[in-house]
Amino acid sequence: MKPINTSRRTLLTTTGGAIGLASLGAISSLTPAAKALAATQTDPKTALPAYADWKHADSLIVHSANTMETKRTAFGNGIITPLDRLFIRNNISPPSAEIVADPDAWQIQIDGVKDPITLSVADLKTLGVTTVAMVLQCSGNGRGFFPSKPSGTQWTVGAAGCVMFTGVPVKTLLEHVGGMDSTAKYMTGTGGEPIPEGLDPNTIQVERSVPLEGIEDALLAWEINGQPLPLAHGGPLRLVVPGYTGVNNIKYIKRLAFTADQSQANIQQSGYRMAPQGEKGAPTQASVWEMPVKSWITHPGEPDSQLKAGPLQIQGLAMGGTSEVTEVEVSIDGGKNWKKAEFIGPDLGPYAWRQFVLPADLKAGTYTLASRAKNKAGDEQPADRLENNRGYLNNSWTDHALTITVA
Amino acid sequence: MKPINTSRRTLLTTTGGAIGLASLGAISSLTPAAKALAATQTDPKTALPAYADWKHADSLIVHSANTMETKRTAFGNGIITPLDRLFIRNNISPPSAEIVADPDAWQIQIDGVKDPITLSVADLKTLGVTTVAMVLQCSGNGRGFFPSKPSGTQWTVGAAGCVMFTGVPVKTLLEHVGGMDSTAKYMTGTGGEPIPEGLDPNTIQVERSVPLEGIEDALLAWEINGQPLPLAHGGPLRLVVPGYTGVNNIKYIKRLAFTADQSQANIQQSGYRMAPQGEKGAPTQASVWEMPVKSWITHPGEPDSQLKAGPLQIQGLAMGGTSEVTEVEVSIDGGKNWKKAEFIGPDLGPYAWRQFVLPADLKAGTYTLASRAKNKAGDEQPADRLENNRGYLNNSWTDHALTITVA
Structure with missing residues (x-):
């Protein structure tokens, strides 16, 4: 990932809240000054940020405004993790809360299909509906146990929860748009985070590709645990790919494409790769997709x-x-x-x-x-x-x- | 149920909050003045009471401080009803919130068994633990659709929710105390609501008996939906009898007894009976126990x-x-x-x-x-x-x- 200059950083931090970069995957490529800033912003005693101020603070370890995990003993035995106890991990700061004021109006572009189309959430709701119970887990959950102390949030067990998502199956959507292109090898979702002007979107865009096997039980979801998907968890609309790590479940999704190649975004090309210790991520390494037992x-x-x-x-x-x-x-x-x-x-x-x-x-x-x-x-x-x-x-x-x- | 005089009513209303009697089953036996009072207290525009101020007001119809239901369109598709959208129905005002400050300290007396014993919630937690998903539904849910307009809260569809309770199976508890008395025909639970001094407990005590078949999947529960049971839903400890209407699921349970006879409390003897229209409840009529399809x-x-x-x-x-x-x-x-x-x-x-x-x-x-x-x-x-x-x-x-x- 390319270094991000200070003016760009400023843009980011003012776009989405106080902490735009603290938990960006790019943290290791920041200037020393930016690193120092990020360090102050990941103070574990940080209070809940405004977009998550409805969370149950006593059940959470707040690593930063974009990263908070459930305490080991706060899970209880209800199987489904209550939303106010569910972890949060945002790669970059979330969009404005305005986007969840009228969730049915949110639009998504469907590409790489016979009949490309732009659909609103209201449209999607007419196509079909189902519900899936699934573990949502950050790729880096358990990072805090690595003696090598890799950069990133030092999660222990709690960057995970079991939730129920409701939405339309991606397979149902595909029927509606005449099926995917014959050249498609990946399902690629693009997040709706605003990209500051002048910045190459590939440097920070949350855009991930998963292999076609991921489509089988995938949903475009507008509900979590029986309530409208809040901004903190990717509302108004999130791509959910059951069995795949959190980053593959694209929040505020604005485009879903069936593509011959993986996304060119850094988060796909070099981010979330199983790089050997001391080596940078690269497309030749395995991508972080399915979760293990x-x-x-x-x-x-x-x-x-x-x-x-x-x-x-x-x-x-x-x-x-x-x-x-x-x-x-x-x-x-x-x-x-x-x-x-x-x-x-x-x-x-x-x-x-x-x-x-x-x-x-x-x-x-x-x-x-x-x-x-x-x-x-x-x-x-x-x-x-x-x-x-x-x-x-x-x-x-x-x-x-x-x-x-x-x- | 006997008429309750004004001084007793005053005691009740000052014990547990502003609305002690509004939704009492005894409403039809109140004096005209008390009826008028109750009518003002069941104003649908009533705000959420303090013990339930964490509920999602937009999802609820508030009938009174002790009765609020989920709106038909607020259920969503998560199967499990989020706690902040779950209905509330209390027969009398709940006890002080102090009882949930240290839930493990709450005590319950076990009677009608070989080895009667008093156990704390902490003790119960060492005996066993399981989880059950179940519909919790007020006996009177749908009352609002009766053209005869029976007295009581005019529920439509929303005095119901599907929740997950966690606790110790009653069968496990029975093993621990040497089994129930050979004469037992009922499981009788007694609620922990404070009974004003001088009042015959049978007039307002929430004490219900269910047939022994109800024991099969019953729990003494300390968690709901993965979090400690709040006061509003019967915390620190509630008897849950899956398949039976809400009233049989005793809140703040202080005594569980295996008895030869049904409870002598009015709520069992004459309350919650399938009385013909225009007739008072009586022990000869069917008790409201199992829920129908x-x-x-x-x-x-x-x-x-x-x-x-x-x-x-x-x-x-x-x-x-x-x-x-x-x-x-x-x-x-x-x-x-x-x-x-x-x-x-x-x-x-x-x-x-x-x-x-x-x-x-x-x-x-x-x-x-x-x-x-x-x-x-x-x-x-x-x-x-x-x-x-x-x-x-x-x-x-x-x-x-x-x-x-x-x-």
């Missing part, structure tokens, strides 16, 4: 909790990625011994997570609680993280384990 | 909406009561012709509701939209309501139909 413990406490001896119910969350989660084991001794945990509550489908429980009776001592999940495709949550330069896709069970003391 | 249309609008001609997706909600909903048909001509609707989204189990959709293309004209559901047990949603003196259990599809105009 993963689980973590949410109860009885945050790491280093002090607990009273006695019986308790160890609880956690397990997701299969693009394949249904089928089994979870729990260890209380850091992975030496494992016991199968029980799933509780309804199964919301392959893209949702499930809650698991293992009863235990802990005497005084120190315990390292860990969980490891398997999915239907046969993938097992590994002990070791896949090292990469930006700290993506961490599903290591050792990294997600937590140590507690019982007295 | 039911459905209603939520989209494209409120009754008497004016819509633009063209394609649209007719949407609604369908519940099976105590047996899974299996089918829904939709009519656009007031029930002359029916088409099978499609269920969308995940199936959250037999006690949850499901969303259904039927695409239509409406030309100019007037349409009466109706839906009728069937459940696995073979019950069909009837055309006619079951007439009864207090307007309970309305599941008539004609009553729930709505007329719209298309131009």
Whole structure:
């Protein structure tokens, strides 16, 4: 990604709020002065920004105005993460809240199809409607566990939630527009964030391409958890690609295209790549698309909790990625011994997570609680993280384990 | 129920807020002066009361400080009703908010078992945990459609929601206390509302008995929709009996007993009975327990909406009561012709509701939209309501139909 000069930075920060660049993927390419500015803007004690002031502050760790995660113990057992507890991660500052004042009026251009067309959300609502339960998770969730401390938000477990999106299936839309071009190999979504004048859009435009397999259960969604999609989560309209990491779920989507090539935007070409440690992202490396199988413990406490001896119910969350989660084991001794945990509550489908429980009776001592999940495709949550330069896709069970003391 | 004298009414109204009696089942037995007072207190324009000031006012019809329902078009398609849009119906004013400040400290007495015991919520959490998705619905939901205008809140469709409760199964608790007494025929829960001194508790105590079949999937719940149960919905601890009407799901529960007889409280003996029109409730009549199969249309609008001609997706909600909903048909001509609707989204189990959709293309004209559901047990949603003196259990599809105009 090219360096961004100060005047451009100023434009950005004034366009969308106080913190335009703090969590931009470009942070490592900023000038020293801009880096210093960004550092002050990622103070963990930052208050909730105006566009998210309806969030439940006690349940969140606020990394910056564009990045906040759910605390490990704030997930509860409702399967669906309440919206006021759901993480936020914006690559750049969101557009003006005016765009959600009349959500039905928002327009999206459909390209790379037999009959290209511009449709409003009101139009989309007449075409079809369905609902999907899915894990929404930032590509960098768990980055905070990498000893190499990759640049970016130091998420632990909470840049993830399980939500219900409602919208029109992309497949239904494709029928309406006569099908995609025969040359199409990717579905490319373009975000509606305003691009400051004079700036090459490719430097900051949130535009991502996913392979055609992603279309199968994808939606253009106008609702989340039974309510109109708020600006903070990509309203009025968001592309959702179940099983794919958050960045592929384009907020305030203004264009959906079926393309022969991947987007030329930096966020696609060099961003969100599984680059080896110390190397920059490049198109030759794997793109961050599908989520791997993963689980973590949410109860009885945050790491280093002090607990009273006695019986308790160890609880956690397990997701299969693009394949249904089928089994979870729990260890209380850091992975030496494992016991199968029980799933509780309804199964919301392959893209949702499930809650698991293992009863235990802990005497005084120190315990390292860990969980490891398997999915239907046969993938097992590994002990070791896949090292990469930006700290993506961490599903290591050792990294997600937590140590507690019982007295 | 005995008349309540003015000094007792004063006690009630000062105990729990401004409106102690407005929505009490006893309203028909009040003095004329008290009736007049109650009438002013059920002004639909009443603002949200303090204990519910976090609710989404635009999604609710506020009947009184103790009764508010979700608007027909505010349900959305998330299956789970967001807490800030969920109806509220309290028989009497809730206890002080102090009881949810330290929810784990709340205590419940377990009686009618081999080893009676007092347990805190913290204790309950060590015994077991599970999650259930279920429709929570006021017994009188749909009362507003009775031409006889029975006394009580004039609910239309919105004194209902589908929520996820988390807690310990009552069956697990029973194992812990050595099983229930051999003479037990009912599970009786007692609410924690404060009873003014000098008042016979049976006159206002919320204490309900359900048959033992209700135990099967019952929970003592401390969470709703993934967050600690708020006071407005019965926190810190609520008995939930999936498939049974709201009143049987005892809020702020302070005692759970397995009893040979039904509670002696008026709310059990004469309240919530299927009394013939014009007759008072009596123990000889059927108690309001299980919910029947039911459905209603939520989209494209409120009754008497004016819509633009063209394609649209007719949407609604369908519940099976105590047996899974299996089918829904939709009519656009007031029930002359029916088409099978499609269920969308995940199936959250037999006690949850499901969303259904039927695409239509409406030309100019007037349409009466109706839906009728069937459940696995073979019950069909009837055309006619079951007439009864207090307007309970309305599941008539004609009553729930709505007329719209298309131009």
